[in-house]
Amino acid sequence: MSQKIAFLASDAPVAQTARAALIGRYGDVPPEQAEVIVALGGDGYMLRTLHAMQNLPAPVYGMNRGTIGFLMNEYSETDLLDRLAAAEEEVINPLAMTAMDRSGRMHKALAINEVSLLRAGPQAAKLKITVDGRLRLAELVCDGALLSTPAGSTAYNYSAHGPILPIGSDVLALTAIAAFRPRRWRGALLPKTARVRFDVVDPDKRPVMADADSISITDIDWVEIRSDPEIEHRILFDPGHGLEERLISEQFT
Template identity: 55%
Template structure:
């Protein structure tokens, strides 16, 4: 069996650049468009950059942790045979969130998010946001710092720090989580079916402007944002002993 054609992609961090030189010398290097598998070297931030840039290629992705945070990455073990690890990798299928935003300037912006889409106040004034699900108003007015929608893979990131639920991978759910809600004070969010169409309406955009961020892509002065989970997916590969599903499960038992 021939070795896979690997496209190594590295962050600017020194350890990632050093690993890039060593790995390409050992396994060769292919452009993403000609490769069988993508191998980003870095942290979770660089993994998300890789998915945004090359996710449409439909290639499996095997990340190696050479950054600060590596929840979506595998351990970098230079002594191991990478081709054998790739052959034994277990896939985790991630369905990104598709976001469409309309701004006060008349723009329509579409972005994809593998972790979360978050609405955040732009000033010291609390945001006032209405929430509709599948075209039906569910919360007339949320007052607070904002609100987010997270995928299962992203539920352990910003969503978790905002006291949102950790969602099992493959659960066909998404998390709707308020950010420092002032009213209604006892509302802690909701777990929704993955095919739910979520719409946020900014109720006072002049006095209380709001921005939206899809992963790291920010759009300011939004009036309305619609979010739905994509039918398309990307496949991340993980070593069997430390796959993503097990990591997410472990997060639910951390104190």
């Protein structure tokens, strides 16, 4: 059975070569006409594709032509139609970030993995953390902090010693990055509905930047983050290799 497939690829030569080979075998349509979008590259390219295609109805099936490829399936040219027919779908809601910089300019961005705040100078950052309007931490002295979705919990969050979250869990991970005070504070698990606000303390001496899936905002005054249930990213995985299995496997490697 034929399918209308749009093949997208990163600029890497190996990804462009794969795209040409797949188009020669299966044809190609514009993403707006596609029943499924095949993304060729690494995790970074997959995130960019999901953001760019979020208003289209077609799900995205990734094949790894990058490095780690946590969000991707293995690459193969010969059995794509069978794999697409058997693929299992995961639905991910992104985080919506609203940030005010110190000039008073408002910035908005979406993050599938995480929103992170990072010190932008030699001094450690000082952050005040409020959850659903209630002050929870008056001062966190750190290199930064992040709020992660389950899908992003094995990325920067895990490197910062945050917890790995099951993909179906309705929670977000709030994780400190190299916390100095409180020294033993590693973060918190929050309900998916939580609204988290970071206020930068002493920004003249301790400037902070915010990053939402590599969209960076400098010289931040405050940031508010919430999950956006109205946006759904549909990702396809080969049976037995979905995000749920990968999240579990990652904890035993």
